[in-house]
Amino acid sequence: MNPAVDLGQIEGAFVQGIGFFMLEEYLANSDGLVIVDGTWTYKIPTIDTIPKQFNVEILNSGHHKKRVLSSKASGEPPLLLAVSVHCATRAAIREAREQLLSWNGLDGSDSMFQLEVPATMPIVKELCGLDNVEGYLQSLLSG
Incomplete structure (x- = not known):
């Protein structure tokens, strides 16, 4: 074979x-x-x-x-x-959330979240806080 x-x-x-x-x-x-x-x-x-x-x-x-x-x-x-991809995504989300907090001058971590299966891109973006970043950037452009 x-x-x-x-x-x-x-x-x-x-x-x-x-x-x-x-x-x-x-x-x-x-x-x-x-x-x-x-x-x-x-x-x-x-x-x-x-x-x-x-x-x-x-x-x-x-x-x-x-x-x-x-x-x-x-x-x-x-x-x-392939669950390793899901676990790596969870770790990346945790880091993104901590980085977003540090950019806002806040201490601590915001590591409590639930990542369902499937972890689709809209869910990942929301958990990372990218919807907040996109909204902030749009407000800068319009204001």
Whole structure:
């Protein structure tokens, strides 16, 4: 078996995880039924949202008699590794909030927030306080 197949499975599952944790928002009603059944608002990972350089290496664990041609399983673990993107986003939001406080001359940290899945860009911008910055800049331009 070609190990490149396993590498492709790992890369694909990780990118699928990025979509799940960061992009794939769907709207549901109070009964939990999906209310948007079209693809116009459904966002999946694209060329500008996936890693530009993505290094995957499979460790050689030797020959095993019970595996077909020494194949390896690469199912759900790579998908769940994509939670690292969500965790990194949470850390970046925390730093952005602290920086915004320091710019306003305030002490302390504003690190209490909840980052849901998916953590879409509008949610991330709001939690970072960028909506406040954009509003402030617009007031400077209009005033």
